[in-house]
């Protein structure tokens with residue numbers, strides 16, 4: 001069964017009834033459980049549970065410490081091209097925007113990789129927009145082959161590829177993890193936010209993670225862009241997605257990310273506003289339900305927020321971030337979205353240590369999985 | 372107790388407590404923890420060692436004279452475990468290796484079949500192989516045949532701190548397997564460690580319980596005492612006494628009169 005079918009079967013799930021029935025006693029009983037169902041997760045995301053934020057945080061912190069210890073892995077994104085044929089209404093790289101477009105030459109890719117690796121970063125996330133005629137698969141493959149010489153593990157956050165293309169990149173040792181956010185799991189809303197280009201196809205995107213998992217990818221990160229649809233509905237879909245992947249691909253490491261929308265696009269108004277408290281409630285609820293999943297936190301959030309939420313479930317953070325193409329070697333392009341935490345890698349390491357965390361720069365080497 | 376040495380692959384080990392090196396808030400703690408626990412063997416996750424910049428890694432905090440036990444954490448197949456073990460040896464971490472093959476990432480339970488396969492390959496290459504396993508007598512026997520130097524059953528899933536949930540299965544292994552049996556994973560409290568030693572387990576490997584304590588150094592010391600106390604109790608035969616009822620008036624005495 002594909003995840004699309006799983007999600008379809010949940011279309012009539014009685015959200016309102018379930019949430020209406022939640023009271024303090026129910027929240028407390030869920031907090032006393034060892035294993036949570038998706039219904040329990042919704043209980044922890046309900047309004048009455050908002051009064052239990054502190055005990056939720058305590059529980060989430062204890063679970064995180066037990067499973068991951070006091071360590072946080074660092075990574076940096078590397079944008080290699082911002083050409084894009086899609087029209088995502090919230091993104092400054094969208095096709096219709098007259099922005100400063102840039103695609104790194106292979107020489108620049110190498111320079112950028114060297115500049116980032118000098119900061120001590122060993123885990124990298126390579127990003128492009130979706131312009132398969134410009135940032136072609138061959139361009140991507142060759143860029144990754146250059147980047148692979150400078151890092152020990154490579155993730156990609158690029159347009160959806162075919163199974164065969166994932167296979168090729170994985171077997172060549174050019175990448176071992178994939179990040180794809182569904183943006184919103186709400187099919188109808190998805191169409192209103194994605195008004196052109198190949199990304200219009202909701203199901204093609206939805207099935208991308210499974211395509212990569214079938215090629216024995218090592219790790220995937222999923223998530224919804226928070227601010228498009230109702231938070232609990234998105235959380236419900238993300239939780240189903242995580243459960244489906246855990247069950248179908250037990251040897252793939254699954255991580256979650258909860259990016260809040262922070263657009264640079266003029267006139268874009270998010271569908272919903274997700275407050276700090278709601279985000280904390282969301283992350284702690286997921287940590288309690290999924291004790292062993294990774295949770296990534298990007299620099300969309302402020303340094304203060306990141307520092308404080310880290311003990312509550314976070315396992316991986318970005319640092320030394322530029323969301324511009326060529327951001328590490330001068331003459332950068334327009335940035336994709338506004339970042340709120342501008343700390344360099346060394347500042348992040350210093351602050352992690354000060355907060356009782358060991359910054360881990362190296363948590364895997366792709367050479368360990370190649371024969 | 373002085374001559375009660377644990378022998379693994381011909382090497383005498385004084386301490387029956389083995390600690391890990393991961394999960395600490397600061398690698399500089401490693402030295403103090405090892406001193407407090409008086410460990411001879413320390414596990415290191417090779418996945419965390421940057422083979423390009425080895426000098427930067429936590430290996431520099433491990434004092435001379437300790438036996439390094441690189442583990443293959445992160446391996447999902449026997450082939451990956453084998454590769455990591457070889458990389459560890461090339462990187463100068465010695466020939467001891469703890470095989471850890473996990474291809475089920477929800478509960479983080481070891482894959483016994485891949486573990487047997489990796490043990491076979493590495494034992495042939497003269498590694499001292501200590502496989503981490505889900506407790507099971509038949510698998511333990513196969514690991515013995517494959518050339519393991521000890522077997523390391525889990526007490527409870529990694530990171531749960533739930534103690535000896537697999538007690539019955541481990542007791543059977545203690546009875547039947549001649550190699551050292553080292554409990555790895557699940558030990559959350561010193562009393563869990565003492566209990567395991569009381570039933571005749573040969574050593575304890577733990578990391579989470581020390582690393583995530585508010586005072587890891589003190590916790591390391593308390594585990595040292597717990598492991599010693601449990602071992603003494605085992606040698607003294609206390610475990611036996613608590614199990615067998617010794618009625619004051621025998622129920623079968625009539626047969627002799």
Ligand code: SF4
Nearest residue numbers: 084088091093094129
């Ligand atoms: S979100 Fe990605 S696909 Fe959409 S417009 Fe921006 S760069 Fe293109």
